[in-house]
């Protein structure tokens with residue numbers, strides 16, 4: 001197990017475009033009995049409802065969605081380039097069929113009972129504030145539905161308050 005240090009949020013310097021969009025992240029939810037993780041490259045960080053927040057977009061079909069929906073907390077974790085294979089794995093296999101942590105050579109760890117991969121170098125622990133279904137009628141640009149939702153596997157946007165950040 002790695003030792004993480006608290007990372008005051010004011011000190012975090014990250015470019016969300018490269019950090020989330022190019023390096024990717026793992027969204028993890030569940031509890032000590034069962035947890036699941038998946039790769040995301042859509043989302044952001046910012047300020048909303050007076051809180052520092054992350055927002056992520058999870059399609060209906062994702063097994064991880066069941067864990068996010070049934071728990072109050074989730075984590076958003078960033079891993080070094082040496083874990084690209086694990087990130088690829090978690091983005092192309094479903095935990096419905098296997099122990100994905102184990103298969104992706106990742107180790108579940110917990111803080112405040114919130115699961116995250118121990119291999120991460122930056123972890124944002126989040127309390128769910130809102131789950132916003134993205135529906136067809138919300139699109140102003142009609143191409144979005146055509147391009148991204150031909151199969152109607154819609155996203156839900158989760159907004160999470162960052163309650164703790166830690167790094168190593």
Ligand SMILES: Cc1cc2nc3c(=O)[nH]c(=O)nc-3n(C[C@H](O)[C@H](O)[C@H](O)COP(=O)(O)O)c2cc1C
Pocket residue numbers: 024036037038039040041042043057058059061062063064065087088090091092093094095096100
């Ligand atoms: C680079 C990358 C980024 C991804 N980003 C997202 C995302 O933002 N939202 C989403 O719902 N799925 C995303 N996926 C797909 C899920 O990670 C993938 O379907 C995963 O197998 C779901 O696992 P689960 O069924 O165990 O939850 C992404 C996949 C990759 C490879």
